[in-house]
Amino acid sequence: MKNYLVLAPKYLSGHKNRTRLTxxxxxxxxxxxxxxxxxxxxxxxxxxxxxxKSEGNYHILIRNPNKTEIDTIKSRIDxxxxxxxxxxxEGKIDDEVCALGFMDENFAGNLNIVLVEGNAPINDHxxxxxxxxxxxxxxxxGDTINITLSNGITNDYVISGVIDDWGAxxxxxxxxxFVSPGTSEGLTAVTSQYFVLFKEGVNIQNxxxxxxxxxxxxxxxxxxxxxxxxxxxxxxxxxxLTFYLIGAVLFGLVLVTGIVMIYNxxxxxxxxxxxxFGLLRCIGASKKQIRRMVRRESLIISLxxxxxxxxxxxxxxxxxxxxxxxxxxxLFGDISIFNFSAIGIGAGVLTGFLTVFIASMLPAQKAAxxxxxxxxxxxxxxxxxxxxxxxxLTRVFPVEIxxxxxxxxxxxxxxxxxxxxxxxxxxxxxxxxxxxxPAFMGMKTDKPYTEDLTLTSDQAMSPELLKKLSQLExxxxxxxxxxxxxxxxxxxxxxxxxxxxxxGMIDETITLxxxxxxxxxxxxAFMTMAVFIYGFVAVIAVISMLNMIxxxxxxxxxxxxxxxxxxPWGCQTNSLIKWF
Amino acid sequence: MNILSTIxxxxxxxxxxxxxxxxxxxxxSVSKGEFVSVIGxxxxxxxxxxxxxxxxxxxxxGTVRIDGRDIHTMKEEELSVFRRRNIxxxxxxFNLIPELNVEENIVLPILLDYQQPDKHYxxxxxxxxxxxxRKHHLxxxxxxxxxxxxxxxxxxxxxxxxILADEPTGNLDSKNSQDVxxxxxxxxxxxxxxxMMITHNHSYASFADRVFEVKDGMVRELGExxx
Numbered sequence: 138m139k140n141y142l143v144l145a146p147k148y149l150s151g152h153k154n155r156t157r158l159t160x161x162x163x164x165x166x167x168x169x170x171x172x173x174x175x176x177x178x179x180x181x182x183x184x185x186x187x188x189x190k191s192e193g194n195y196h197i198l199i200r201n202p203n204k205t206e207i208d209t210i211k212s213r214i215d216x217x218x219x220x221x222x223x224x225x226x227e228g229k230i231d232d233e234v235c236a237l238g239f240m241d242e243n244f245a246g247n248l249n250i251v252l253v254e255g256n257a258p259i260n261d262h263x264x265x266x267x268x269x270x271x272x273x274x275x276x277x278x279g280d281t282i283n284i285t286l287s288n289g290i291t292n293d294y295v296i297s298g299v300i301d302d303w304g305a306x307x308x309x310x311x312x313x314x315f316v317s318p319g320t321s322e323g324l325t326a327v328t329s330q331y332f333v334l335f336k337e338g339v340n341i342q343n344x345x346x347x348x349x350x351x352x353x354x355x356x357x358x359x360x361x362x363x364x365x366x367x368x369x370x371x372x373x374x375x376x377x378l379t380f381y382l383i384g385a386v387l388f389g390l391v392l393v394t395g396i397v398m399i400y401n402x403x404x405x406x407x408x409x410x411x412x413x414f415g416l417l418r419c420i421g422a423s424k425k426q427i428r429r430m431v432r433r434e435s436l437i438i439s440l441x442x443x444x445x446x447x448x449x450x451x452x453x454x455x456x457x458x459x460x461x462x463x464x465x466x467x468l469f470g471d472i473s474i475f476n477f478s479a480i481g482i483g484a485g486v487l488t489g490f491l492t493v494f495i496a497s498m499l500p501a502q503k504a505a506x507x508x509x510x511x512x513x514x515x516x517x518x519x520x521x522x523x524x525x526x527x528x529x530l531t532r533v534f535p536v537e538i539x540x541x542x543x544x545x546x547x548x549x550x551x552x553x554x555x556x557x558x559x560x561x562x563x564x565x566x567x568x569x570x571x572x573x574x575p576a577f578m579g580m581k582t583d584k585p586y587t588e589d590l591t592l593t594s595d596q597a598m599s600p601e602l603l604k605k606l607s608q609l610e611x612x613x614x615x616x617x618x619x620x621x622x623x624x625x626x627x628x629x630x631x632x633x634x635x636x637x638x639x640x641g642m643i644d645e646t647i648t649l650x651x652x653x654x655x656x657x658x659x660x661x662a663f664m665t666m667a668v669f670i671y672g673f674v675a676v677i678a679v680i681s682m683l684n685m686i687x688x689x690x691x692x693x694x695x696x697x698x699x700x701x702x703x704x705p706w707g708c709q710t711n712s713l714i715k716w717f
Numbered sequence: 718m719n720i721l722s723t724i725x726x727x728x729x730x731x732x733x734x735x736x737x738x739x740x741x742x743x744x745x746s747v748s749k750g751e752f753v754s755v756i757g758x759x760x761x762x763x764x765x766x767x768x769x770x771x772x773x774x775x776x777x778x779g780t781v782r783i784d785g786r787d788i789h790t791m792k793e794e795e796l797s798v799f800r801r802r803n804i805x806x807x808x809x810x811f812n813l814i815p816e817l818n819v820e821e822n823i824v825l826p827i828l829l830d831y832q833q834p835d836k837h838y839x840x841x842x843x844x845x846x847x848x849x850x851r852k853h854h855l856x857x858x859x860x861x862x863x864x865x866x867x868x869x870x871x872x873x874x875x876x877x878x879x880i881l882a883d884e885p886t887g888n889l890d891s892k893n894s895q896d897v898x899x900x901x902x903x904x905x906x907x908x909x910x911x912x913m914m915i916t917h918n919h920s921y922a923s924f925a926d927r928v929f930e931v932k933d934g935m936v937r938e939l940g941e942x943x944x
Binding site for chain 2: 417421
């Protein structure tokens with residue numbers, strides 16, 4: 138033994154059960170926070186990847202910009218990259234309709250126009266085409282193709298580059314033809330959009346306002362990549378902010394529960410050792426040294442518990458991502474299972490140290506306040522002033538209830554602790570289900586008026602059809618059907634016969650959309666979220682329960698001697714129970 | 718040379734009608750290398766005197782000087798340092814740290830002073846106390862007598878100016894009590910320690926060089942008239 142602080146680990150290993158309980162609660166708190174934040178982080182990353190894929194990597198766009206606007210914005214210091222996408226109308230390849238367009242080469246990648254072969258058209262006789270179309274026509278790079286442009290001029294063009302398929306154009310079977318800058322100048326653009334990507338750390342809302350003000354661009358000419366901006370927390374009023382808010386609320390809850398729980402354990406451990414601290418003061422320990430000893434204990438607990446908590450949290454994240462992926466392949470099919478979230482781990486480590494530090498502060502103070510007289514007198518109570526005698530209580534209530542009230546009142550701190558523990562549990566149950574309710578977040582889709590089948594048509598649907606549909610058994614027409622859209626709800630979701638009957642009633646001008654699969658998936662997503670959130674509430678509830686048991690236990694233990702006195706006086710078990 | 722002196726030491730508890738005078742103008746002095754004992758019935762103020770002398774409690778009035786310093790004018794932090802260097806305590810209920818073994822319990826006061834223990838001296842102490850074989854045992858593995866010997870070792874470890882013993886034989890049988898008394902006497906003779914011991918037992922009180930009797934807060938030296 139080289140230092141008096143060795144006493145801290147010796148005490149901890151001497152009281153294994155208590156140490157384990159404390160470590161366990163810290164691990165739970167850390168694991169929860171790591172889990173919550175890692176999941177949030179993973180979800181945000183995943184959403185961001187989805188947005189970049191579907192919307193493109195840009196922040197704002199200017200519709201139909203002029204040259205001055207483009208030049209001004211391009212030369213701004215806070216602009217990372219920018220480029221123009223022009224829709225140059227329809228052209229024809231061998232009498233087949235094709236879409237003509239132009240994209241600035243440097244920004245093409247940001248809009249998921251990925252060059253797989255060759256290079257972008259530079260000369261006026263060069264063009265760029267989609268892979269699927271070239272495959273369809275069995276053409277290769279370097280081949281020539283005859284195209285009629287939107288201004289009616291027909292010419293032979295050399296395929297200079299091949300780009301990856303665009304889902305939208307492929308599905309519509311209309312190939313997209315990218316022309317050279319020179320050719321695009323000669324054509325009138327139907328629409329043109331100027332995309333802007335700002336540098337990292339730029340306040341996009343301010344920058345956008347500034348641009349609009351300087352160039353006098355009306356609001357309706359400015360578009361936003363809402364999804365991406367939301368994920369960057371650069372907009373107000375969106376779902377991601379709600380996500381982060383939930384994260385913050387959970388973080389706070391875990392922190393509070395953790396602190397109360399760990400505070401309790403520390404408090405008990407200090408109260409048990411009043412005499413020992415008195416002794417230490419007698420043999421020359423200063424208040425500072427006593428405080429340091431208690432804090433050293435908390436440090437050891439943190440160091441043991443935090444790594445385990447982080448590991449547990451990562452495991453939770455792993456399992457959660459797995460569950461999401463398996464049960465919700467439609468929504469979360471592309472989510473990565475192994476996540477290493479610096480934010481999550483950081484938040485977890487922070488929680489660990491913070492809870493333990495805050496929770497041990499007061500008990501350490503209390504331990505330091507123990508008078509050395511405690512060692513001599515052998516009393517295990519920190520001397521507290523005896524307040525006014527509550528004599529009237531015994532007159533108003535039966536004696537055992539009065540004693541219960543009395544003992545609760547006498548130990549003011551215990552009372553506060555116990556009440557706050559119970560209060561926290563109640564707040565958790567009530568507040569949580571309102572605050573973090575998936576339905577409240579607008580995730581639940583299964584409203585009573587969700588349609589299962591939708592009939593749409595470009596041409597007017599006849600009133601007879603509507604009549605026939607309304608007479609059909611097993612379905613119901615929702616809302617106000619129009620000539621173009623009729624929504625139907627099935628009484629039995631698995632009623633295939635009715636679906637085929639509806640199918641039989643319509644001709645080829647009407648399309649039948651079966652939405653049951655999609656609704657089921659949305660409900661599935663809701664269920665997954667609900668399971669997570671209520672699972673979390675359950676864990677928090679377990680922590681608070683443990684906490685309450687712990688508190689009651691201490692309170693009982695500390696008064697066991699009083700009851701021993703009561704026994705011979707004829708105190709019955711049921712009167713003891715009333716004591717509470 | 719006086720190692721301990723009290724001048725007009727008073728201690729009262731409570732106020733007005735509930736006022737209790739625990740010590741009333743106590744003036745005593747103890748020289749270096751003396752073994753004094755304090756006797757008196759329960760509630761006479763013995764423990765209060767010990768608390769005052771050990772700087773565990775503040776007197777209502779009067780001063781206590783140890784090694785020439787007025788201990789009740791010191792600040793809390795300063796007092797802690799003073800206590801760890803100059804006062805050794807021995808309690809009736811041994812008060813060892815249950816998680817530390819014999820040797821660790823003995824060197825703890827030295828470690829609290831951020832010093833490294835003198836191995837030679839500690840081994841010598843363990844030899845005198847007859848605990849060499851048991852130095853790695855925990856207090857729970859020792860008999861009462863052995864535990865009290867560890868406590869004596871702990872009090873002697875820092876070579877304090879004054880050792881205060883509060884009924885050190887109170888929880889021991891006569892054989893072990895005899896051992897403890899012999900050790901206290903030995904520490905006075907061999908290390909020139911000053912010991913102040915509270916006891917109920919008049920026969921152990923007579924081990925001391927001088928005996929004080931406390932009665933209703935007043936302290937009187939027995940046999941003083943004979944001197």
